[in-house]
Amino acid sequence: MKPTTSLPQNDQPLARRLLRSLLVNIGIDVICAVIVTYVMRINDLFWTNLVFSLCIGMLALLFIQTGRYLFQRKATLHKVHFLAFTMVASGLALFLGIQLASWMLGLAVDNFSMYMNLGGLGLVILTVSVCIGATLFFWNLSTLAELRNQAATEKARSVGIEKQALQAQLQMLQAQIEPHMLFNTLATLQSLIALDPPRAQQMLDQLIHFLRASLSSSRIEQTTLAQEFALMEAYLELMSLRMGNRLSFDLRLPAALRGTVIAPMLLQPLVENAIKHGLEPKIEGGRIEVVASRQGQLLLLDVSDTGLGLTAWSSLQQPPPASHASHIGLSNIHERLQALYGAQASLTLKPKLPHGVVAQLQLPIPP
Amino acid sequence: MTNSSNLRALIAEDEPILAAALQQALQRLWPELQIIASVDNGQAVVEQTLRQRPDILFLDIKMPGKTGLEAAQELAEEWPENEAFPLIVFVTAYDEYAVSAFEQAAADYVLKPISDARLGKTIARLQQRLQQNGDGNAALDNLIGQLRNMQPKASAEPLTMIRAAVGNQIRMIPIGEVIYFEATDKYINVVTAEHESLIRTSLKELLPQLDSRQFWQVHRGTIVNHQFIQLATRDESGKLSLKLRGRSESLAVSRVFAHLFRQM
Numbered sequence: 001m002k003p004t005t006s007l008p009q010n011d012q013p014l015a016r017r018l019l020r021s022l023l024v025n026i027g028i029d030v031i032c033a034v035i036v037t038y039v040m041r042i043n044d045l046f047w048t049n050l051v052f053s054l055c056i057g058m059l060a061l062l063f064i065q066t067g068r069y070l071f072q073r074k075a076t077l078h079k080v081h082f083l084a085f086t087m088v089a090s091g092l093a094l095f096l097g098i099q100l101a102s103w104m105l106g107l108a109v110d111n112f113s114m115y116m117n118l119g120g121l122g123l124v125i126l127t128v129s130v131c132i133g134a135t136l137f138f139w140n141l142s143t144l145a146e147l148r149n150q151a152a153t154e155k156a157r158s159v160g161i162e163k164q165a166l167q168a169q170l171q172m173l174q175a176q177i178e179p180h181m182l183f184n185t186l187a188t189l190q191s192l193i194a195l196d197p198p199r200a201q202q203m204l205d206q207l208i209h210f211l212r213a214s215l216s217s218s219r220i221e222q223t224t225l226a227q228e229f230a231l232m233e234a235y236l237e238l239m240s241l242r243m244g245n246r247l248s249f250d251l252r253l254p255a256a257l258r259g260t261v262i263a264p265m266l267l268q269p270l271v272e273n274a275i276k277h278g279l280e281p282k283i284e285g286g287r288i289e290v291v292a293s294r295q296g297q298l299l300l301l302d303v304s305d306t307g308l309g310l311t312a313w314s315s316l317q318q319p320p321p322a323s324h325a326s327h328i329g330l331s332n333i334h335e336r337l338q339a340l341y342g343a344q345a346s347l348t349l350k351p352k353l354p355h356g357v358v359a360q361l362q363l364p365i366p367p
Numbered sequence: 368m369t370n371s372s373n374l375r376a377l378i379a380e381d382e383p384i385l386a387a388a389l390q391q392a393l394q395r396l397w398p399e400l401q402i403i404a405s406v407d408n409g410q411a412v413v414e415q416t417l418r419q420r421p422d423i424l425f426l427d428i429k430m431p432g433k434t435g436l437e438a439a440q441e442l443a444e445e446w447p448e449n450e451a452f453p454l455i456v457f458v459t460a461y462d463e464y465a466v467s468a469f470e471q472a473a474a475d476y477v478l479k480p481i482s483d484a485r486l487g488k489t490i491a492r493l494q495q496r497l498q499q500n501g502d503g504n505a506a507l508d509n510l511i512g513q514l515r516n517m518q519p520k521a522s523a524e525p526l527t528m529i530r531a532a533v534g535n536q537i538r539m540i541p542i543g544e545v546i547y548f549e550a551t552d553k554y555i556n557v558v559t560a561e562h563e564s565l566i567r568t569s570l571k572e573l574l575p576q577l578d579s580r581q582f583w584q585v586h587r588g589t590i591v592n593h594q595f596i597q598l599a600t601r602d603e604s605g606k607l608s609l610k611l612r613g614r615s616e617s618l619a620v621s622r623v624f625a626h627l628f629r630q631m
Contacts, residue, residue: 180460183460183480184382184479187385187460187479188382191384191480194388195387195388195391242384244384281431282431283432
């Protein structure tokens with residue numbers, strides 16, 4: 001149990017909260033009037049006592065609630081401090097409430113001393129303990145509400161991330177092992193069997209490697225840079241077999257970063273986009289470089305290509321039309337970055353000179 | 368009629384292994400066929416075909432530069448009137464254009480990966496067509512028209528307003544006021560009765576965003592709002608051109624789109 005807690009914030013509308021505490025307060029006041037009349041037998045006129053009780057109760061409520069609002073500006077508040085304040089406030093409410101009720105009922109104003117003589121200490125103890133009880137009751141009620149809110153927010157957030165991860169998984173499976181990719185690869189493989197059996201064997205190995213890597217990486221929530229780079233290498237090997245000398249590539253992963261943990265399907269889609277939108281449609285093809293580096297607590301992942309440039313990518317910034325539904329849009333990567341890493345993470349696209357695109361992922365390095 | 372001993376074919380395929388395999392299979396199954404070139408993009412295939420006039424064209428649909436469909440359309444528009452058009456075999460990774468619809472058309476299509484058995488059928492079909500010695504051009508135009516309708520269409524809402532940058536202002540042009548769109552190098556010229564404005568896009572991107580009941584493509588580089596067409600006239604050489612309301616110039620109709628103006 002924490003010694004300090006931030007003052008419970010209720011998200012219910014103010015009017016409703018006030019009405020609720022008012023009703024509870026009236027209930028407590030009636031009970032107090034009953035106790036004073038029939039248990040403590042201070043004054044056998046119940047209605048008179050009820051007026052007194054209501055005045056004291058309402059003033060106590062006013063003081064304590066006002067105090068709460070004033071204290072609320074401070075970030076944290078010690079429960080004990082607030083209870084001490086409640087004791088003082090309830091004493092004050094007792095004194096002023098008796099004055100107010102006497103004036104309302106047209107009784108003599110020195111009623112306070114009379115009351116004190118009659119009820120004395122019992123009355124003070126009753127008032128203070130009721131106030132502290134009520135304060136604790138409301139405090140716990142709103143703490144509970146706050147905890148519930150927190151739990152709900154937390155749950156919503158994790159559901160959001162799960163949903164996005166699931167969506168990414170599905171999209172990845174569609175995008176990576178889409179029929180195009182498989183059919184084209186198989187067509188190439190089939191041709192190679194006739195043309196160059198040893199190379200066909202190599203290509204088959206690459207394909208198996210790629211399928212295994214992409215299926216396993218789609219099923220786990222975290223992967224390492226080493227695994228992610230292996231997946232990209234398998235993909236790029238297959239693509240360069242198909243594209244021949246229209247595609248060259250270079251992957252650079254420093255040994256120190258090999259074990260770094262990263263969410264799957266952040267890097268791979270950038271490589272796919274670079275091929276699909278940058279290099280495949282370009283007559284002379286080009287080169288892809290993927291470089292991992294570290295800058296303080298940030299991991300930098302650069303995917304650069306010498307393809308058609310940002311205009312070819314621009315269609316990716318908007319939601320893709322139905323006919324291109326199979327590719328993972330940049331918006332999806334953006335969303336997942338925010339969900340997984342928050343504001344520290346970013347994805348930027350810049351034109352590369354003389355031609356092409358540099359996509360850069362920045363991620364916080366997990367401690 | 369070309370003598371079968373010197374039949375010439377051109378292969379357009381951007382993946383070198385597939386191109387080599389197709390070439391090898393053709394040599395094995397049809398040794399008399401001479402493969403004059405193998406090109407790896409849509410621009411080169413148009414240039415080479417116009418220059419070398421092969422009898423048969425194996426066209427990969429998905430290529431950099433231009434798709435096989437765009438290349439075929441451009442060839443059809445550029446082809447000299449009295450020359451026999453090459454027979455086209457479309458090659459595609461999978462049936463995305465529902466190419467089986469063209470079984471009846473002038474050319475054939477084959478799916479990758481190409482098996483020897485399937486290629487054998489294609490060869491038989493090509494040989495039969497070469498024997499028929501018919502005018503393949505009408506059939507080809509027909510095929511292109513069909514292919515164009517088969518192109519994947521965007522499901523987007525049609526455009527209602529064209530925003531064109533003019534100097535440092537944006538000119539808003541209601542789509543109904545556009546008389547025609549004309550493609551230039553990197554831009555499209557948007558022509559209305561009052562003015563012309565350039566927008567930076569391509570006809571390929573624009574076409575799916577237009578209501579096809581209102582806007583007709585009449586040439587590789589021209590899309591016209593049919594409500595502004597006043598007359599379609601055919602000159603003595605058989606070329607079609609359109610007279611428009613509100614504009615003095617007339618627009619050429621390529622033969623790929625001539626069927627739009629046959630009498631009802």
